[in-house]
Each structure stands twice: as structure tokens, then as C-alpha cells.
Amino acid sequence: MMISRRRGGLAAASALAAAALTVASCGSGSTPESSAPASSAAAEPVTIRVQTFGGGTNFGYKNAIEKWNAEHKDIQIKEEHLTDQFEQQYWPQMIQWLQAGNGAGDVVGIDEGGMGLAKAHPEWWADLKEYGLESRKADFPAWKWENGVTADGKLFGLGTDIGGMSICYRKDLFEKAGLPGDRDKVSALWPTWDEFMNVGKTFQSKVKDSKFADGTNTLYQVVLYQEAAKNGNVTYFDKDNNLIVDKNPAVKAGFDFATKMSQQGLTAKLRNFTDEWAAGTQKGAFATLGCPSWMLGVVSGNAGDAGAGKWDVAAVPGGGGNWGGSWLAVPKQSKHPKEAAMVADYLTSAQTEASIFTDFGNMPSNTKSQADPAVQGAKNEFFNDAPIGEIFAKSASSLQPVFLGVKHAQVKNAIESVIQGMDDGSVPYDKAWQQLVDDAVKAAG
């Protein structure tokens, strides 16, 4: 008797709690744009943890989150920026949390390199269709949308940004080397990668205490993605997930260019997303790096206020390409999937993605923001008022999706390590290609 009565009490209490929860979630329902102060009556504010990665200003969520938190007393967003490095740290940690069913945030960022694996594990994710986000389909290019849908039709990821290509350069160092500082003239210097390297040699002959490029890696990535577009839009894996590192001409082209840059002594031998690289950005260790749109925020964040006006953005040799870009997903383990879905919806909305671009530089994948005049005409103050809208938004709709395999992140890390090792002298040039292939095979397991 005693026991069952107590149980009855417990059941009543939990029913009450459930009811309270329902009330709370009803109050904050509907689309996020319209849910401003209506729900402020709810008792406990729900905290939604948004986990991100990347250097500098990374996802560029600072202002957007402040705005949301000021407008929504019942749902507070807390951003947890875990690390600069996706493949080596963020993603393995995330996989661990997802497998363990505990530890992941309510909304998590996933780089393109992790999407293959994420897609292969529908059991990790909440289905965003249950929260009415199927309606967002019209906002994204087909490839960006479809990459967030699992084979069994579950919608798990919403697109954040896309790559686009440019070269970020130090205007002041270029002028010091007797080169033009103006971005149009700089762009005219290098229609091809060979000419880019020639500019590098001229630069290096004049300037001794800075290197022309940051390292081999960002330029390798740029060339890889440009060439991938010409080779069936694949990099390390073909569309059946077979490793094709040794067969894909795009990989060899990127590798060869990295080798030449390194052999000419044009690199500062720094690997992107390391502390030394971040410090090098600030201290002028190098004058150029490959810059997809999201790299702008990384550069400005790393360089700090003192770097404002010294940097600028020029066209990339050899045409466009699509390196990088991310998605937001809601792990199944989230205690507040409904609220998390609202936050993911908000952070990928046309308005938010547009403001992220104008504030920090990450090119929206949302086609409505791409068409936004504010985006098309945007200038970036840090980069000497470079017309980033013109540089990135104009070509955004023509960007091709690149297929990345299930184990892309692991293979990418192995390959970058060899290319970096070649640059820092721990892998001999003549053995580097073979080692790259061997290590890639090993990483693909």
C-alpha cells in the first residue's frame, strides 16, 4: 500500500512536470522569427548549447546569439567553441559523445568533412522534420539540402555557410615588396598559379622577414577543390566510397603545387588552425593564404584589431572552387530537441546568415541571403573595405558540391600531415607522394 501510494504520488508529480514542460514548449512554439516575447511567461529558461569549431571568429555566431538571447528569455543559447581543429579534435570528440549518448550539445556544427559519416549514422540525430523544418527546403541549393538528409530520409542538418575562394593578402607587405597594394591590380598579377608563384618569388627577393604564403596547406586545399570541380567533384573518395587518392588528378595537382611552393622557399611552414599559425597571422609571418569566405573571420579574429586595414582580399588564380562550409545538426541525445531545432532554424535563417556574412564573412548557403542586396553589396571593414559581396556572393550560386567520403576527415588529416611534414622538412620531397598515398590508405582503414 505504502509503496503504491508513493508511486502514485511520483507519477502525479511527473505528470505535472510533463504538463509544465508542454506548456513551456507550446508557449515558445511556431517559427522562431515570430516567437519573440510571447513565451516569457514560461518558468525555467531552457539553455541550448551550440557547439562549434574553427579559428578566429569561427561560425560568426557572436552577434546572432546575443540578439536571440536578448529577445528570448525562455530559451538561452550558450555557444561552446571547443577547438580550432575539426578533423584532429572536434570531430573525434563529437563521435565519441554521439556514440556514448552523452556529452554532445543540443546543436552541433559539422564541417563538410564530417558529413559523410554523420549521414551514415541516422541513429545519432533528431529528425528535424518532426519540428516542421522540412519547410526550409526552398531556402537552400539542392546539394546543400540533400547532404543534410540521411539515406532513409531523415532531415538532420541545415546548411550554414559555403566556401567560395579568394586570396587574402597583406597589403602593407605587398607594398613593401614593391608590388601593387590595390586589390584589382593584385588580382591582375596572377591569373594562373604559375604567375602566383612568380609574384611570390619577386616578393621573397624583396622581403626577408616575412614569407609569401602561410604554409603549403591552405593553398593545397584551394587547388585541390578547384581541380576537383574539373574531375567529377570528388577528392579522396569516389561516390561509392572507394579511396582514389592515387588516381584523382586533383589530389596530385594540389600536391604538386604545394611541393613547388615549398621547394621555392615561399612558405612560412605553418599549418593552418595551429597556435603558431594564428600567432603568425597576427605578427605578419606571411603575406598570403588561401581564403574561402569563412577564412575571412579566421584571419580577422586571429590578427586582432591591430591587423585592421593591413589585410585585403584578391581574386584567386585559376577560378572558383568550394572548399569548406558546414551544417548544424541536433543530436538525438539532446534533452530539448524542439528548442534546439528552433535555434538551428534561427541560426540558418536568411536574416541571420546574411548578418553573419556582413559582420564576419562566412558566405551564406541560404539562397535567400545570397540574393539579399545587403549581402551582394557587403564590404568588409577589416579587409580594407573589400567588396566581399561582389567577390563571394556573385559566384555563390554557381558553386559545385564536392563529394566527400565517410572517412574523409581521417584521410584529410593524414594527407595534410604529410604535406606539412614535407614543408617542415620531416618528409623528403621525393618520398612525399608515396607516403601521402600510403598514409591515406592507412587512415581509410
Add this chain to the structure above:
Amino acid sequence: MSLDTLPRAMRSNHRRPRPPGRRWRSRLDVKAMPYALVSPYFLLFAAFGLFPLAFTLYYSLYDYDLAGTTEWAGLGNYTALLADDDFWNAVVNTVGMFVIATVPQMLLALFLANALNKRFRFRLAIRMSVLLPLVTSVVAVAVVFTQLYARDWGLVNWILGWFGVDPTNWRAERVPSWIAIATMVDWRWTGYNAIIFLAGMQTIPRDLYEAAAIDGASRRRQFWQITLPMLRPTMIFVVLNSTIGGLTLFSEPTTFYNGNVDGGSQGQFQTVAMFIVKEGFREFDYGYAAAAAWLLFLLILLGALINFLFVRRIGGTK
């Protein structure tokens, strides 16, 4: 009364005619109580020592992959490991760093302890201060040392530059990276070992030194002929401790490379412990990582044995 209980209970064992309940209770008292009293340690050891050990052994016989599928592998993981260049690279790195770190550390600690074992002002404060590096967090130490050893604006390269040495890329070259990490380890542990040596030195009877002094033995001779041989048990403890610590080295080299367990672009300073974490929690091959953990365990046993035999000879009577 209570003092009396034990002998009486013991006696009761030999006497047959006793009420059964009482006999049972007193036997429990004698036989089980001591075990109960020492059991907390053994229970904890079983839960946190023995069980993981056995569990790791069990796992090491299976193949795991990212998708979470499990397959019996027998000794496959072990044979694969023994043929894996990356594993041997990690073993060489670990042993190399251990030697570079431990040998100077022991000598320095001994020298420090000997210096601290004299009478001087503020003795206690100075002895305590030797322990300070130990209480600072590893991460703080690693962050500072990482900056000291930075390639481009590091203090060490700057000072070496005065002597015309070209800047060293401390993270890219194998031996320099070992040296950098060894200094980090030494900075933290030299003081700790010095204090233990000091404690050992203070247990050496004074009259030995007095007798030696009367016989005309110099300070140096006293050190070699009295201090060192008498210190041997302490030294065995310190060396075994450093062996275990040195061969499981993880935090310093990891922090030295941006918290990355790759240990340099080509694993220049990846230790076995980092290799285990990489295989287990970066590549998600738990079986392979478990097998590597077992091999590390054997490596430590071997290292401890070699060092034990070596130290036993130190300052021996010849």
C-alpha cells in the same frame, strides 16, 4: 576488556566444546576481520585496476570499427601492432624522451638534494620552494614551454641566436622536440625527486659521516661511499616511479602540439600513450588501442626490471 578479546578468541579455536554461534563469531573475528579491514584497498584496486586490465585484455582480442561492429580477432591486433611502423616509432620516441629526461633529472635531483641537506638560513622555505613546479598545472607548464620553444618568436631560439645558431623548428625535428619535452618533464619532476632523495639522506645515521671524517674522508668521498650506497632503496623507488611516469608520458607532448595526439606532422614526438589515444579515440579502433595498452604495460614492466637491476649495482660494494 577489548585488549583481551584477541588472545581469548585465538585460544577458543583450539577448544572443541563451545556453543556453535559463539565459535562461529569468534572465528569470523580472527579470520575475516583482518581481510575486511584491508579490503577497501583491494576492492578499489579490483574496480579501478584489475577490472580495466582484464577488460582491456578482452577488448584487445576484438576488432572494432567506426560503425561500432565487433569481430573476434584473436591475436590479430598484437601481430598487426608488432608490424606497425607507427607503433615502433612511438616506442622509440617514448624511450628516447624517457632517457633524455630521466638521466639528467636523477643527477640534478641528487645534486639538489645534497645541497639542500646542509645547514643554511631559511632551510625549510627553500626546501619547500623546490616543490613549487610540481604544484603548477601541467597545462600551464606546457603553455609556457611551448612559447619558449616557439620557432618564430621563442625565447630559446632567440638566445641560441646570440651564439649564431640558426632557428630550430622544435616541433618538426625529432631530437630537438624530445629535448624540449624532456625539459618540460624535468622542470616538473626534478624538485619532487630531490625532496624524496633528501628524505632518504636524512635517514642516514650521522655517526657514519663522523666516523668517516675522523678517518680523513673528504666530503666528496663521503658522498660516494656513504650517501650513495645508503640511498639505494630510495633510488630504486624514485627510478621505478620515473620509469612508470616517463613511459606513460602524455600531457606534455600533447600540449606541445596544440593538444593534438599526432605528436608532430610525422609523429616526431608521439609517445605510446598518445598512440593509444589516437587509435582508440581518434580512429575508434578500440581493440587495436587496447592491444597497444597491453604492450605498453609489458614495456613498463621490462623498463622497470632493467632499471631495478641497474640501480641495484649503483654504489655497490664491488
